[in-house]
Amino acid sequence: MNDHVREGRLQLRKKPQQERSIQRLEAILEAAIELFLEKGIAQTTMSEVAQRAGISIGSLYQFFPQKAAVIKALHDRFSARLDGFIRQIFIGVKTLEEAADRAADSLIELHDIFRQERIYTTLWQAIVTDRDLGQISADYHEHVITCFYRDLSHLVPESDYQRFRVNLKLMILATGEVIRYATQQEEDVARAHLDQWRRVTRVSLFAY
Incomplete structure (x- = not known):
């Protein structure tokens, strides 16, 4: 896999600037931690992360292209x-x-x-x-x-x-x-x- 594709998989899609976006990103990461510890990473879906963070799946994908990111x-x-x-x-x-x-x-x-x-x-x-x-x-x-x-x-x-x-x-x-x-x-x-x-x-x- 070339570097461009790798970065596309793993990089944060946007770096939050406003307080609301910063808080949303933090909520996503905290939700992911909770679910990864509870269920394991392989068993956790992006939909579950979005639900636990209290946001839509679309909002989650605005930040992260996939779970690896x-x-x-x-x-x-x-x-x-x-x-x-x-x-x-x-x-x-x-x-x-x-x-x-x-x-x-x-x-x-x-x-x-x-x-x-x-x-x-x-x-x-x-x-x-x-x-x-x-x-x-x-x-x-x-x-x-x-x-x-x-x-x-x-x-x-x-x-x-x-x-x-x-x-x-x-x-x-x-x-x-x-x-x-x-x-x-x-x-x-x-x-x-x-x-x-x-x-x-x-x-x-x-x-x-």
């Missing part, structure tokens, strides 16, 4: 919140040990964010089965890698940059899986797995 909008909203956390993890680190400790300690806070935003685990299950949405997720991973690399590259010899970047990507992908798994478990099971992954992170972040 609603999923993307929610992904973007959650990612924007996550960005603020991600950007501060490694700011100002001066040693490899400090960086490894910060990475390990951030896991608990990251887990808490995912616990509070249960919709993201539901969204992820839909994203991995949709090629276009999957590309958006991959692009966000690259964005995270770029942020981390920017803050950590001064700790790595230039000759090791490429291997470090690959290792960083693998650690980010693996950590995402651990966090998603932990958020679906009882708290004691989640903590046991997170504590173990914290130990792995401390020794593996710079083991390239």
